[in-house]
Amino acid sequence: MSSLRELQALIQEKxxxxxxxxxxxxSMREQGLDAMAVAEFLYEVEDRLGLNLPDVPDQVDTLAxxxxxxDRVRAQQTA
Numbered sequence: 001m002s003s004l005r006e007l008q009a010l011i012q013e014k015x016x017x018x019x020x021x022x023x024x025x026x027s028m029r030e031q032g033l034d035a036m037a038v039a040e041f042l043y044e045v046e047d048r049l050g051l052n053l054p055d056v057p058d059q060v061d062t063l064a065x066x067x068x069x070x071d072r073v074r075a076q077q078t079a
Contacts, residue, residue: 003074004067007045011063014044024063045070051077 008019015033022031028038038061045066046053051073060069 002067003049003070004063006049007063007067007070010044010048011041014041022063024067027061028063029061042066049074 004024008022008024011017011022012019015037017032028041029035033041042053042056045051049070051070053069053073056066056069060066
């Protein structure tokens with residue numbers, strides 16, 4: 001199960017951004033979040049989902065890529 005919906009709900013809660021207006025394949029920075037907001041969002045994801053994300057590579061700049069990373073980390077934790 002993809003964590004994309006969880007991330008969309010979290011971004012709506014934290015930044016009051018309607019998930020329907022977000023393009024999950026477009027850079028979060030291009031959609032109004034500055035670098036500091038993206039960093040804060042990553043920490044929030046770790047806290048809320050109980051994960052320890054590895055150093056997030058630069059290419060993880062979209063919600064879709066972040067959801068993929070979260071899913072892989074979760075799969076490793078349950079393996």
